[in-house]
Amino acid sequence: MKLNLKKMGRNAKLGLLACLLGLIAAFAGNPYKGTRVTIDATDLAGIVQREVDHINPVDLADWIVKGQSDYRLIDLRSKAEYDQYHIPSAESVPLAGLPDYGLGRSEKIVLYSEGGIHSAQAWFLLKAMDYKSVYMLRGGLDDWKDLVLFPVLPQNANSEQLAAFTRMKEISKFFGGTPRAEAKVKTDDAVLPLPKLQVPGTSPAPVTTPKKKKEGC
Amino acid sequence: MSAPLFKFGLFGDNISLVLAFLIGIGFGFALERAGFGSARKLMGQFYLTDLAVFKVMFTAIVTAMLGIFYLGWIGFLDVSLVYLTPTYLLPQIVGGLILGIGFVIGGYCPGTACVAVSTARIDAISFLAGVIAGIFVFGEAFPLLKQFYNATPMGQITLPDLLHIPYGVVVFVIVLVAVGGFAGATWVEKAMAGRKGVQQS
Numbered sequence: 001m002k003l004n005l006k007k008m009g010r011n012a013k014l015g016l017l018a019c020l021l022g023l024i025a026a027f028a029g030n031p032y033k034g035t036r037v038t039i040d041a042t043d044l045a046g047i048v049q050r051e052v053d054h055i056n057p058v059d060l061a062d063w064i065v066k067g068q069s070d071y072r073l074i075d076l077r078s079k080a081e082y083d084q085y086h087i088p089s090a091e092s093v094p095l096a097g098l099p100d101y102g103l104g105r106s107e108k109i110v111l112y113s114e115g116g117i118h119s120a121q122a123w124f125l126l127k128a129m130d131y132k133s134v135y136m137l138r139g140g141l142d143d144w145k146d147l148v149l150f151p152v153l154p155q156n157a158n159s160e161q162l163a164a165f166t167r168m169k170e171i172s173k174f175f176g177g178t179p180r181a182e183a184k185v186k187t188d189d190a191v192l193p194l195p196k197l198q199v200p201g202t203s204p205a206p207v208t209t210p211k212k213k214k215e216g217c
Numbered sequence: 218m219s220a221p222l223f224k225f226g227l228f229g230d231n232i233s234l235v236l237a238f239l240i241g242i243g244f245g246f247a248l249e250r251a252g253f254g255s256a257r258k259l260m261g262q263f264y265l266t267d268l269a270v271f272k273v274m275f276t277a278i279v280t281a282m283l284g285i286f287y288l289g290w291i292g293f294l295d296v297s298l299v300y301l302t303p304t305y306l307l308p309q310i311v312g313g314l315i316l317g318i319g320f321v322i323g324g325y326c327p328g329t330a331c332v333a334v335s336t337a338r339i340d341a342i343s344f345l346a347g348v349i350a351g352i353f354v355f356g357e358a359f360p361l362l363k364q365f366y367n368a369t370p371m372g373q374i375t376l377p378d379l380l381h382i383p384y385g386v387v388v389f390v391i392v393l394v395a396v397g398g399f400a401g402a403t404w405v406e407k408a409m410a411g412r413k414g415v416q417q418s
Contacts, residue, residue, distance in 0.1 A: 019393065021392070031286050104298075105298055
């Protein structure tokens with residue numbers, strides 16, 4: 001049978017074209033491999049300088065309380081440390097396993113470690129792999145403890161500080177923390193017990209699949 | 218719909234809503250021009266007399282699939298950034314069946330119902346009222362349904378991952394299925410038109 005292009009209708013021609021492109025596709029290889037990543041040093045430096053790559057512990061606490069699920073929270077510490085305590089909804093991904101963990105490059109990712117160094121290194125690692133939306137928890141788990149779990153009411157606090165502390169008290173209790181007043185802090189032991197892992201109102205980690213997004217036809 | 222520009226914070230909630238509105242208007246206009254604002258046209262699908270919906274869907278799938286494949290292949294599009302809806306097999310099958318039954322009974326799917334409401338079709342207005350009532354009931358009953366809603370999660374999987382065959386081969390097979398389906402649909406339409414002609418004479 002001889003193909004006569006002139007006699008073919010428009011739909012048949014388009015169908016033929018689709019078949020042809022499909023056939024080539026079968027031998028073309030992987031479309032995921034077509035992406036080349038180039039690091040824009042100026043751009044990265046700009047992000048670092050403007051500090052838009054940070055998430056405040058208080059903001060993160062707010063997201064968790066509200067049940068926001070449009071981000072993935074990654075705990076970079078060791079599994080043992082993670083098992084001892086982690087921020088609710090965090091997933092345990094030790095630094096070495098990060099590139100193969102299966103995070104989407106379009107996902108919003110929040111990294112944290114004990115202080116800030118590991119998360120900063122991981123941030124650069126992911127940025128170099130062209131992850132678009134990576135953030136670090138400012139001050140890491142240390143600041144999470146100081147600002148969210150065990151917030152301090154300064155001595156002689158003004159009304160503004162008092163209002164902020166009252167608000168933080170609620171959030172702190174949500175996460176099983178202990179709000180403190182300055183006078184008490186001095187007499188307190190330096191180490192406060194970390195809350196138990198089961199926090200009311202939040203599901204235990206790890207959550208490996210992202211939450212459903214509402215989309216329709 | 219306005220992802221990834223919205224997701225990466227290039228604009229805020231308000232502008233995102235305006236853009237979604239504009240895109241929605243454009244989409245609705247195209248549907249209306251294609252005749253999909255008429256329940257009669259849509260119902261032809263189920264009586265096998267007019268398979269335009271089927272053809273439009275398959276054409277859209279093949280066009281988008283080939284476009285994404287080749288744009289990714291030449292490096293113009295980063296395919297890993299394209300959002301994949303996570304698969305929850307069982308609830309999605311049940312949801313699809315419910316939507317399908319509603320489609321057959323009501324004559325519209327939610328999108329086409331909105332289009333038909335814009336031309337003040339009374340059947341579509343009652344259909345949309347039903348949709349909104351359904352959303353309300355679902356929302357209120359959600360605590361009871363939540364476990365099922367999140368059942369059988371399979372993550373953001375694709376056919377090449379699931380079947381362990383190369384991406385391009387899946388593309389080729391889907392093109393063949395679509396073109397075959399297209400030809401088959403045209404044949405069915407002609408056969409049904411012939412039968413109708415016989416019945417009428």
